[in-house]
Amino acid sequence: MESSDWDRTKLHPLTDIPNNLPASGAVTFVGRDSQIKQLHEQLQSNQRIAITALEGMGGIGKTELAWKYAQRSLIQNLYSGGVCWLRSRDQEITTQIIDFSKSHLGMKPPDDLEVEAQVSFIWQRWPQGEVLIVVDDVVEYELVASCLPLSNPRFKVLITTRLDFGGSVRSLCLEELDNESALTLLEKLIGQQRVQSQLEDAKTLCGWVGNLPLGLELLGRSLAKKPDWSIKKLIERLESKRLEAKALTARESGMTAQLGVAAALELSWVELSKAEQELACLLGMFAIAPIPWHLVEGCLSDQDQDDLEDIRDEGLIARNLLKRVAQSTYQLHQIVQEFFRIKLNERTDKGESLQAAYCTAMVGVAQGINYSPTIDVIAGMSASIPHLEELTRQWIDHLSDDQLIWPYVGIGRFYDGQGNYGLALPWYQKCLEQTQQRFGNEHPSVATSLNNLAGLYYNQGRYEEAEPLYTQALQMRQKLLGNEHPDVASSLNNLALVYNHQGRYSEAEPLYTQALEMRQKLLGNEHPDVATSLNNLALLYDNQGRCEKAEPLFVQALEMYQKLLGNEHPSVATSLNNLALLYDSQGRYSEAEPLFVQALEMTQKLLGNEHPDVAFSLNNLALLYDSQGRYSEAEPLFVQALEMYQKLLGNEHPSVATSLLSLAALYKNQGRYSEAEPLFVQALEMTQKLLGNEHPYVALSLLSLAALYKNQGRYSEAEPLFVQALEMTQKLLGNEHPYVALSLNNLALLYDNQGRYSEAYPLYVQALQMRQKLLGNKHPDVAISMWCLGALYQKQGRNEDAEGLYRKALVIFEEKLGSKHPHTQSLRNYLASLS
16 A cells, blocks of 8 residues: 555544454554554565564553554554454463464364464464554564564564664664654643643653653643642652652553553663663763763773673663664663663662762863863863763762862863853852852862852953952962962962953052962973963063063963964964064054964864954954054954954953944044944943943043044043043053053144144153153154154144154154055155145
């Protein structure tokens, strides 16, 4: 019969076809129509003999599917020769065949023949027409096959089994129901209105048994008997009793299944060898998620890997207790996992040896996740994360004191390293809670937990929350570990990081210096942590405008990273970025650009295309292009960096504010004032909110907004902002800093534009002298100061003095910015105006 015949909705009335189809609760049959069609096609496809096995774990619905197929076959008169239902576990198959022939076919096999001969006699004299033989719950295929007429093509044999019989039997493997079918099954059992009115709880109930048909039928029938019970109440009972709950063990009349869930799985369990049972108990400790096989091998490292694979394949997979879901990756159904955990607890040692092996192996996995995991590490570790999470949920009490923090730290680093700070935060918080609960308030692991949580706050730009935790961790480590210990050095360094970002440079410097000296003494002169200290101290000097002190430290840190970590490492990329930023601030653009490009490419390769460090690199390269007047190249990079920061860090983060400020400055440089202003205002408000009202970045934001107002001729609005920015930079950074020089020059420009030349002149001169002292004589900012002062001289009729400054500035512009830069071309026009 073609499949189109099978799809007919018009059913023939039941005929007198001989059959012994048992009673069934088929009203609950849902979600298997496609499998019935496939089953029929497989049975009809082989002209010689078709044997189809419905594989699957206990409770998956094998018997129900076979029963439904047999029932439809009877209704549609597909097997006019009869439908014979045999139970493999009840009694001898041969005895059941003989009984069927007597009661349904009217045969009388000769009593003087052996049993096997009587069965042969029956097959030879079976009435005409195709015959369906169903053998339910087969354990040994060979014993069943020896009793069946496999050489006669009119006999179609359908076997249900928990085993994998290999290539000798064509198989149809069943899986759990999909979510929609599971809910439909529940609706058939307890009513649609009852399910829909408690839909979320109904979904939870289906999920609790993993959409296992037997489990759903047992639960549904239990609820049907208790109309006053809510679904939530049953879930609570299940959470309390687990597989021992009456709703999962009490089989009712009218059900096709002969056993409850646990009893059905027990039939498979008793057939496992001791080694197979041990592996099953170990697998039960993992999460309901794909299990990379190397994790299992890590738990049983003393066992031969080939032997372990044989135990897996011939024991658990062959009995459909474990499923292969990908290359070297396997998964348990959650009911099977629950059953295995019961067996783990029933072991004479309560599973302690397996639990210890599991915990040790998984802690080793967590320890393998470093502070800056690359995309390769992330990809390799992703499948392990659900199992580390399960370790913290179920087995945390089995971890030793030394192991306790590692699952939390590993998961935290996994998310933190990707810039997924929101996902990392709860793991660092849980780590602190667990360590305090086990060790009290003063313990090295508590200090580490405080330090890690503070680091997460730091990455989120939450400096005020990070500072007290870093301080507490430092004090605890000094008390517990002494004043000279690598962890103390790390705490000093981390606290200095916060101070540096808060603009508290005078507090940061001694901590950075102390951390560097301690690391050099304890770790030697060539160690990644020493390179980190050099880099951080250089960043501080750079922020203070002390470029001559920063550069050699940046170079030394970069060389050390490259030597110790290789040429491609996130720390190397960061170091390249920092050195390039220094060159950019010095106007050494030709040296900065290849470093920025190299850092960007390396970061994208190592961390993927969406990571805060990639956004940082994009923004830095865009800043360089902006400085060079390459606006069309800068803009898309600024926009991309801003969107990435907002997506990864949220709309309120210091890096987002910096990115807004950079893009606004580009628009200002292009004369796109209406687009620039709202970004400048937003950046200022965000910086004030996140960093406080007195911070160098706030001063820079004030300065930038004031410059926009000046360019628009809004002098009365610009002046108080310029004055405020100057006072703030002087207070926070001292009287000699590039930001102070910038503030002086901009305020002078405002006075100049207003014709207040006597007020502008001393500020111009002071800014020029400060820039020459701090930045050298060949920096674009020096040239800008010369240009501004020269323009003032020109307005005063001092053309000779103006020309001298113009020509000096033009030489710097042409050397540093190139002949096509807008500054260079504008200055040429100024020179031309003198002639």
